[in-house]
Amino acid sequence: MDIEIIEMAERKARFVLKNSSPAMANALRRTLLMDLPKMAIDKVEFHLGPIMSEDDREYESTTPLFDEVIAHRLGMIPVPTDLDVFVPQSECSCGGVGCPSCSIIYSLHRIGPCTVMSQDLLPLGDPSLKVKDEFIPIVELTDRQAVLIYATAVMGTARTHVKWQVCIGVGY
Ligand SMILES: [Zn+2]
Structure with a gap:
């Protein structure tokens, strides 16, 4: 061949x-x-309770979609993968606990009204890990709604x- x-x-x-x-x-x-193998978001943590904006307004951490649906949508967003940098969590020297060699952590903090997009996922650390497809809609927020999410991508x-x-x- x-x-x-x-x-x-x-x-x-x-x-x-x-x-x-x-x-x-x-x-x-x-x-x-x-x-x-590639990286994809596999674990999503949602902040519960009120979310404060920069001007000290209080927002509800609610969205029109169930958390599970948002987590699924985040999982389907293509995440940059460098096979020279990342290894599967099962083979990592951290023993699968999670470290910069086997996981990428993204934060997502938006306040309504707005459409939350894939470009709102911000990597903690290396800015080159920002999602390349910027305009994938995730969820639409109305007034007084907000999301604060930490999402972890791993290889699979x-x-x-x-x-x-x-x-x-x-x-x-
Ligand atoms: Zn690791």
Whole structure:
């Protein structure tokens, strides 16, 4: 099996598979879908109780969506992954407790009325870990509503959950 790369862009790759068979091409397709590791938000903590704004107004930590729905939406947002920096939590020297080598912590603090977007997720630490797709809507807040969230991203594969799927539309 030989691979000749034709195009390798940030979000797209094309290559010629030589000396192979449809079965091998399909195995490769399934591996690209299921086995490539990436970071995705896996744990979300919601602040409960009143949230104060900078001008000392008090807001309710309520949204029109259930917390579970917001957590699911956060999980599906693509998170930058550098395989030279991050390792799976199960293989990390921290023993899976969580450290800068195996997890990214994002904060999300918005006060209504507004539409909370993926660009509102701010990484604690390295600013290069900011989410690249900025305009994915998460939840719409009305007046006096607010969210304060801490979300932790860890590495995984799509064998566990589709939020860790790296490739889409793989075909031959
Ligand atoms: Zn760690």
